[in-house]
Amino acid sequence: MTANKFIQKLLKLKGLFVTDFQFRFREKALNLWVKPHKNGCLCPRCKRRGRLVRKMDAYRVWRDIPICGWSVFFWYCPREIECRRHGRIQEDIPWADLYARVTYRFEYVMLVYCQLMTQKAAAKILHIPKSTFSDMLHRTIARIREGHRIRGLKTIGIDEISYCKGHKYATVVYDLDRSCVVWVGPGKGRETIDRFFTEQLSDYQKRQIKWACCDMSAAYIGAIEHHCPNVTLVLDHFHIVKALNNAVDEVRKEQWREASIDERKALKGLRWLLFKHSSNRSKKDSRILNTLRKGNRRIHRAWVLKDEFEHFWEYNAPWAAERFLKRWTTTALKSRLEPIRDFVKMLRKQMHRIITFVETKLTNATAEGLNRIIRIVKNRASGFRSLPAFTDMIFLTVGDIDIPAQIPSKFRTL
Ligand SMILES: [Zn+2]
Numbered sequence: 257m258t259a260n261k262f263i264q265k266l267l268k269l270k271g272l273f274v275t276d277f278q279f280r281f282r283e284k285a286l287n288l289w290v291k292p293h294k295n296g297c298l299c300p301r302c303k304r305r306g307r308l309v310r311k312m313d314a315y316r317v318w319r320d321i322p323i324c325g326w327s328v329f330f331w332y333c334p335r336e337i338e339c340r341r342h343g344r345i346q347e348d349i350p351w352a353d354l355y356a357r358v359t360y361r362f363e364y365v366m367l368v369y370c371q372l373m374t375q376k377a378a379a380k381i382l383h384i385p386k387s388t389f390s391d392m393l394h395r396t397i398a399r400i401r402e403g404h405r406i407r408g409l410k411t412i413g414i415d416e417i418s419y420c421k422g423h424k425y426a427t428v429v430y431d432l433d434r435s436c437v438v439w440v441g442p443g444k445g446r447e448t449i450d451r452f453f454t455e456q457l458s459d460y461q462k463r464q465i466k467w468a469c470c471d472m473s474a475a476y477i478g479a480i481e482h483h484c485p486n487v488t489l490v491l492d493h494f495h496i497v498k499a500l501n502n503a504v505d506e507v508r509k510e511q512w513r514e515a516s517i518d519e520r521k522a523l524k525g526l527r528w529l530l531f532k533h534s535s536n537r538s539k540k541d542s543r544i545l546n547t548l549r550k551g552n553r554r555i556h557r558a559w560v561l562k563d564e565f566e567h568f569w570e571y572n573a574p575w576a577a578e579r580f581l582k583r584w585t586t587t588a589l590k591s592r593l594e595p596i597r598d599f600v601k602m603l604r605k606q607m608h609r610i611i612t613f614v615e616t617k618l619t620n621a622t623a624e625g626l627n628r629i630i631r632i633v634k635n636r637a638s639g640f641r642s643l644p645a646f647t648d649m650i651f652l653t654v655g656d657i658d659i660p661a662q663i664p665s666k667f668r669t670l
Pocket residue numbers: 299300301302303304339340341342343
């Protein structure tokens with residue numbers, strides 16, 4: 257076996273011959289002079305053989321996966337060919353995309369590593385400076401996602417997510433049936449979400465959307481009901497529970513402010529206890545909460561209301577749920593607790609969008625799960641300064657297309 261062939265076998269090079277090699281000790285690089293199998297000369301667009309016009313005089317260099325500390329580079333002088341259909345064009349490079357400066361193999365490894373670790377770590381393993389790395393990643397993902405259209409969207413979830421310390425927000429649209437992210441846009445207002453509906457979806461697609469789930473933000477509700485004529489909107493269970501919990505907490509804070517030092521002792525450590533769902537409460541927790549009946553009537557009243565509201569989520573018949581909600585809101589209004597009354601006002605305004613939950617049982621729980629993954633990615637990188645970098649990582653980890661799987665299968669070596 258010749259040395260060239262040995263290197264070819266060792267590095268599992270497919271679709272190309274090694275014609276020469278050279279070790280550069282100072283740069284820790286292995287340079288390989290290569291040429292395509294079967295003499296190449298294929299058109300990059302139609303993959304048909306074209307007529308050779310001329311050899312270009314400049315070498316092009318592609319970076320491959322590093323091996324044992326050596327950076328590996330392919331050197332090749334591409335030729336110009338004439339295709340019957342596409343005219344004069346540079347021949348197809350079997351190991352890399354037309355304008356890429358790295359091989360398909362490198363792109364695949366880069367994408368898989370970035371799903372698993374920070375870009376910084378992946379850049380280090382692949383011997384690339386961090387600044388060039390995110391650029392490279394962005395170009396690869398942009399190329400793979402180019403021309404991709406959203407398809408088969410029936411159930412959507414919309415939520416906001418912060419991506420930077422200075423309260424910068426992005427709006428994320430989920431496909432709740434397939435549990436993936438289909439779109440990310442800057443901001444959390446009406447213009448952002450309008451852009452999604454006008455730029456990404458056709459009129460037919462908008463009519464196909466049957467269910468939607470979002471929080472109580474007027475921008476999201478307005479946009480969904482404006483753009484999708486056949487939609488049933490469900491307000492997200494998680495956000496409603498959170499709003500009620502916040503109202504109860506407001507009552508607690510009010511009481512804390514007014515309490516004397518002795519009274520404060522009894523109110524200590526209540527916060528998380530009040531938030532707990534009745535099913536996860538221990539006997540001790542219940543005892544503490546029951547002592548409030550004598551200790552602090554207002555907090556106790558707020559807590560009882562919150563506990564009663566939990567039953568709403570268990571109803572199966574809309575009429576029964578509606579009756580329950582009406583009765584509950586009447587009691588809650590009589591409570592003379594200002595934060596709770598504000599919650600009730602919101603509830604009354606959104607009543608028809610909350611009752612729909614009983615029929616559909618639709619929640620943003622899938623979206624919350626995806627959000628958790630997104631948060632892990634964000635924290636791993638200690639935040640993202642720009643939205644495009646963050647969007648890349650979202651699409652790579654929880655996007656609607658499996659990005660590494662788009663690399664031709666024979667280059668998916670790891
Ligand atoms: Zn062609």
